[in-house]
Amino acid sequence: MAWLVTGGAGYIGAHVVRAFQSEGIDVVVLDSLASGHSSFVPEGVPFVRGSILDRELVEKTLVDHAVTGVVHVAGFKYAGVSVQKPLHTYEQNVTGTAVLLEAMQASGIDKIVFSSSAAVYGTPDVDLVTEDTPKSPQSPYGESKLIGEWILRDQETATGLAHTSLRYFNVVGSGYDDVYDTSPHNLFPLVFDALLADETPRINGNDYPTPDGTCVRDYIHVADLALSHVAAAKRLEAGDRIEPVYNLGSGDGVSVGEIMRTVADVTEIAFTPVIAPRRPGDPARIVASGERAARDLDWKMRHSLAEMVSSAWDARRRAQ
Structure with missing residues (x-):
């Protein structure tokens, strides 16, 4: 039994991987190395180089490593660049998420923690952003993350997928x-x-x-962020009912x-x-409130x- 971390060779993903290790939970990394580094993957952690767009590879990885849940960190994350590369952004972040979920469904895996973004809010005119603040993304990147959240919601309706999305600003x-x-x-x-x-x-x-x-x-430490990703995974693994979205603010x-x-x-x-x-x-x-995540995810x-x-x-x- 293990958790798969997509994008686990990246800056944030590598911290999530090590946070899993510190909890004694087996972990597997899938990363294309488009922006990640194989040297960031700890020795002894299985590493599969490839894209989440490769359905066959994703499904094989899930089955070969007896994966029980996924932390989905992989994606194209540059909001400014996404304005010039909208099709690439949607392919990586929307199509990639859909392919990952297809492979999970085919493999009987029903738990996912999605690394979303506070870019879904755009530029809200409020002193403190909460999970209920209206969403108004202002870049293809922010839009792609919001669509990813919608896909998880719809997959829950269709199949009972257990999921949560973590939104944050600057790591x-x-x-x-x-x-x-x-x-x-x-x-x-x-x-x-x-x-x-x-x-x-x-x-x-x-x-x-x-x-x-x-x-x-909002500036938050990457190690704190990683701990809450693992806390969310552990709650899903335990069958706990948690919120569909959390701000790590x-x-x-x-x-x-x-x-x-x-x-x-x-x-x-x-x-x-x-x-x-x-x-x-x-x-x-x-600036975002982190009260809900503090209540549920040890944030x-x-x-x-x-x-x-x-x-x-x-x-x-x-x-x-």
């Missing part, structure tokens, strides 16, 4: 020295790469109606300016960020901002 930090965020679009890698290249990080706009004029966002958020100041303190590299123009459509504040913010930055910085430097 940072590292729980292990050999796993780090390699995304070319995320804030922490962009800032670290600039510093390592003796360049100055930049902030997009400092005239927002926030305490320091910079955007406020901080409840208060931090500003981009705060992050820059913390990076300077942690790295001991003094810098004053370059102030660039605002990006079109960037809201001043997006909590276990790391301070300084710990998020220092763990990410240490892992990034070791990769040099």
Whole structure:
């Protein structure tokens, strides 16, 4: 008996894999390595290289490894790029999810934890996003994640699928020295790469109606995120009835300016960020409540901002 983690060789997926290991639960990884790294998969964990679009391979993996449930992390996650590549985004995130569910149904597997996104909300005009906040995604990426949630809902109606979807914003930090965020679009890698290249990080706009004029966002530690994925899987495995969606939110958020100041303190590299123009459509504040997940999935913010930055910085430097 084992759980399959699709996208388990990626930054987030690799942390989910190790969280399963820490609970003594067998795990299998399926990853195409489009953005993941085989070195992120721990020694001894079965690794199948391939795409979730390959129905035959997915079904074979499920059967060969006696999989009982799936944590679905694989997907194309770049919201900005998805605007230029909508067909690719829908193929990877919508068709891929449908193919995965087909293979699960054929194999008699009826439990899945879906790694969704707070991009389903778009730019809500509320102080605190809850699971009931209206959904208005503003990119093919956000739309594809919402459609994924709908597919799970409909499959539950049709077959009794047990599922939950976890929505979150910005994932940072590292729980292990050999796993780090390699995304070319995320804030922490962009800032670290600039510093390592003796360049100055930049902030997009400092005239927002926030305490320091910079955007406020939810930033959560990847290890905390991984623990709640496993908590959800364990509850599904136990046959517990849980909610169809949860926000993994901080409840208060931090500003981009705060992050820059913390990076300077942690790295001991003094810098004053370059102030660039605002990006079109960037809201001043997006922060989510994590109360529902705290109640059901042992969700909590276990790391301070300084710990998020220092763990990410240490892992990034070791990769040099």
